[in-house]
Amino acid sequence: MKFSSMTLARILAAAMLAIFAAGSADAHQQLPLGDGQVSQQPKQNYVYACRSQFRAGGARHQGDWFHGKSWDPSEKPHVRGKIVWPNAEFSVSEKGPQIELRGNGLPTNQVTGIFPIAADDPAYAFDTNPNAIEAKTLSFSIPLKPMPATEPQCLPMGMIGITLTGVALYSALDDAGRDAAAHEIQDICDGHPQGAGQYHYHSASPCLPGADKNQLVGWALDGYPILGMRDAQGKRLNDADLDACHGRAENVAVDGRQYKYAYRLTREYPYTLGCFHGKIEKATFDAIHRALGPPRRGKPDGHRRRAP
Numbered sequence: 001m002k003f004s005s006m007t008l009a010r011i012l013a014a015a016m017l018a019i020f021a022a023g024s025a026d027a028h029q030q031l032p033l034g035d036g037q038v039s040q041q042p043k044q045n046y047v048y049a050c051r052s053q054f055r056a057g058g059a060r061h062q063g064d065w066f067h068g069k070s071w072d073p074s075e076k077p078h079v080r081g082k083i084v085w086p087n088a089e090f091s092v093s094e095k096g097p098q099i100e101l102r103g104n105g106l107p108t109n110q111v112t113g114i115f116p117i118a119a120d121d122p123a124y125a126f127d128t129n130p131n132a133i134e135a136k137t138l139s140f141s142i143p144l145k146p147m148p149a150t151e152p153q154c155l156p157m158g159m160i161g162i163t164l165t166g167v168a169l170y171s172a173l174d175d176a177g178r179d180a181a182a183h184e185i186q187d188i189c190d191g192h193p194q195g196a197g198q199y200h201y202h203s204a205s206p207c208l209p210g211a212d213k214n215q216l217v218g219w220a221l222d223g224y225p226i227l228g229m230r231d232a233q234g235k236r237l238n239d240a241d242l243d244a245c246h247g248r249a250e251n252v253a254v255d256g257r258q259y260k261y262a263y264r265l266t267r268e269y270p271y272t273l274g275c276f277h278g279k280i281e282k283a284t285f286d287a288i289h290r291a292l293g294p295p296r297r298g299k300p301d302g303h304r305r306r307a308p
Contacts, residue, residue: 016184030070034172034179034269042152042244047171048275050154054177059127059184071182079123079187081114087135090166092219094255098141101219103166105136105198109209110165112199113187127185134197138162140287146223148261152245153222153276159200159288160273161226161263163208163218167191168193168200169226172270179269196292203271204229211265212236216254221285222278225254226263246274 039046065075078256090103111217117123161169173181180202186192189207193199204211210228211217218226224247242248247263263273 003100008021016122018174021051025133029208030067030072031268032145033040033066033069033071033182035182036175037179038173040154042275044242044274045239045269046244046274047173047270048154048244049171049173049177050156051177052172055175059174062183063126066182071179073180073181076182077123077126077185078203078308079113079117079127079129079185079192080157082111082120082188083114083133087090088166090164094144095141095145099144099219100139100141101162102139103162105138105166105168106133107138107167107189107191107199108165110167110189112189112191115187115193117185123185129185129192131193131289132197133193133196133199135289136240136289138168140284140291142213142219142284143223143278143281144257146259146261146269148277149222149279153278153280155273155275156285158194158292159198159221160276161218161220162199163205163226164210164216165208167208167216168198168207169272170202171199171273172202174202181188181269181271198292199269204261204265204267216252217265220263220273220276220278221288222276222280224261224278225252225259226265226272229265229267236267238266239268239270242274243277244272244274245277246272247277276294 011100038049065138068192081093084108088106088108090108093100112133115133117128155171159168160171172180175183185248189198190205191201208217213228214227214230214232216225217228220226231237242264247261249261252259252262261277265272
């Protein structure tokens with residue numbers, strides 16, 4: 001039996017969502033709210049941010065999924081829609097001392113919601129994200145053999161890594177410096193676009209293969225691997241198991257290469273990275289900035305507020 005590329009993409013996307021849902025019965029519980037956990041130095045459970053002042057932006061209203069200093073992901077609404085992207089592209093290859101990552105920023109074999117958020121979408125009552133998802137030609141390199149920095153490096157607003165499905169990873173912060181996963185209304189895969197149209201995740205997406213396993217899920221821009229939430233024995237890791245950059249020293253083998261450090265996803269804030277453990281090459285940031293260009297609507301990682 002033959003399927004069109006669109007039909008195949010829909011089948012694969014539905015299968016991945018079903019697999020994650022089947023293994024995530026414990027996902028419906030309250031999580032600590034990360035608001036205020038921003039630092040100007042490496043600190044466990046915090047985001048070491050390059051920015052010390054933040055703009056007002058992101059979601060307009062706080063919903064009833066907040067419970068004091070915690071929030072419940074199962075009570076938070078999602079932007080409607082399950083859009084597939086048959087033209088999504090992503091590849092990883094070695095070239096000399098570098099790993100080359102190429103793609104167009106669209107999720108391969110995964111879905112997104114409908115953006116901009118429509119005025120008749122219930123999510124619009126909380127978040128009026130006016131940005132459309134756009135393909136962005138990404139071509140940048142990370143070190144094949146990453147080196148630890150003399151001291152941990154701060155995280156910028158915007159891209160800090162990329163997943164194996166080609167989706168950009170951002171830090172846990174929204175444009176106002178709050179816990180983005182808790183405040184911003186995202187789609188069923190916990191993703192959304194920023195001002196220049198780049199679709200991204202702020203946390204461990206339920207649509208990311210391997211997110212709840214001991215598997216490679218992506219790369220940080222310093223060249224170190226990002227692994228899923230469980231260790232080799234199947235134990236789910238949390239912040240207490242990790243260092244200030246949200247990683248730890250461990251032996252990791254990827255495509256025949258050996259790494260002595262890796263970042264880890266967790267269900268709790270800061271979800272992905274807390275800082276950069278390794279050295280960042282300026283050319284990496286330059287290539288990403290050229291690809292994205294200026295935001296269309298004023299804020300690089302936020303939403304222009306629109307009247308309801």
